[in-house]
Amino acid sequence: MKKINHFIKIVLSLIVVLFAGCGQSFTDLASISNANTNNFYQSEADFESAVTAAMNTLYSVYAPEGPVSYTGELMSDNATLYLIAGAQADKYAIRDYTIQTANTMVYSFWKTFYSALFNVNTVLDKLQEASQLDVEYKKTAEGEMRFLRALYYFYMVRMWGGVPLVTKAVSAQESYGILRSSEVDVYEQIKSDLHFAVESLPLSSNVKLIGRPTKGAAQTLLGEVYLTLGSKNEAAQTLLEVYNSKQYALLSTFAEVWGPDAKNTKESIFEVQYSSANASTGTHSPFYQFFFPNINLSGFSGVGMNQVTDDLYDEYEAGDLRKDITIAEGYQSGAAFIEQKFYQKWIHPNATVNGTTLLANNNCMVYRFADVLLMLTEATGDARYMNELRDRVDLPLWGTAGYPTEKYGTLSLALEHEARMELAGEYKRWFLLKRQNRAVSVLSAKGKSVTEKKLWLPIPDIVRLQNNLITQNDGY
DSSP states (O other): OHHHHHHHHSSSOOOOOOEEOOOSBGGGOEEOSSOOTTTSTTSHHHHHHHHHHHHTTHHHHTSTTSHHHIIIIITTTSEEOSSOSSSHHHHHHHHHTOOOTTOHHHHHHHHHHHHHHHHHHHHHHHHHHOTTSOHHHHHHHHHHHHHHHHHHHHHHHHHHSSOBOOOSOOOHHHHTTOOBOOHHHHHHHHHHHHHHHHHHSOOGGGOSSBTOOOHHHHHHHHHHHHHHTTOHHHHHHHHHHHHHTSSOOOOSSSGGGOSTTOOSOTTEEEEEOOOOSOGGGTOSBOHHHHHSOSSEETTEEOOOOSEEOHHHHHHSOTTOTHHHHHEEEEEEETTEEEEEEEEOTTOOTTOEEETTEEEBOOOEEEEEHHHHHHHHHHHHOOHHHHHHHHHHTTOOOTTSTTSOTTTOOSHHHHHHHHHHHHHTTSSOHHHHHHHTTOHHHHHHTTTOOOOSGGGSOOOOHHHHHHOTTSOOOTTO
């Protein structure tokens, strides 16, 4: 217990959980105990277990109450909270931009990322020492881990700004000497990791294990990084390689993208794998249940996370087929229909209920071809990529008669609108508004008490209590 208490207090939360087994997806793997990092990393099977453990950190990062959900959706104009369990005040504070430095949710986000990074860095450290491994396996595994590290730091640098940059597994004592790096240095590390991943990872068509990062996933992430840095030419070049690779394509209809069986389709670039096949593994999809209103209905208990705002619902154009697929207007309670809008992209009708838990089967989409099309229009200024999405749902194309130019009279506004409609609920809105320097103007106009300084999360109190050399963000 003494060790655990010290572990909680240190600046960088350090956790290693190793998983063993083999299968077609890292969701199939079960945990093992009593593994020691000094004697465990011997064979390719050992490394595969460790890589799988690192991949499993995606479950925490993309959880419905994880860091990306709270920022990407709840801090935007897409989502709100009405009634939700747990430390309610700290959750409402994120929605309302009244976050304090002692906010428990923000600290949990910090721990989530650094715990995940410890797993990733441990594998990377051991790979460097593993002269016995097959060269190609070693290169691919390193590419996968560096993709994850880049992905996590990309979220962190947009949430906190400069953060302690850790690129190896460190001890508790070593962690005290690691202070915040500049945003520039964090982005340089992200780009370095992604350039390696692009060169090391296979094409989607050649990937051996479902759910693993690919060359296209690394390029898509790198393209978004370039856009965030204002490097549109580099973004366009990188994203066009994904577009022209012929590895990905839009599905015929928007409806085909969603549902418990719509997994790893031609439109998918990278998604977190879930399976309801075995309730004991805990790898069932949580999104439908967590995004359902906070009631006990049909045998399962909804959580009430990310309830849809009227503002989002009302922005859909008449005839936009995405609206009814994305958002439910409410739910049936006996003879009464209760109006409360919620996301239903992850609906799983007739899913098994275990106790009060709904064992849904839906994956979580991180990147899909729609992201590439939207970012290509942003990078190139060419509406034809964005128009592919409008054409799929039979809406008037930008630049043609019938397009609502009275509302979205510039390509920039049209893109902002299109991204919101296409990607609603997928944790993208807040990050896009920040990238386009539109967050303060858009969100304040809708009643959010937001300023430029409040677009950054505070460094958690407990982090600075343990090391007062770690600086706080302005405004806190």
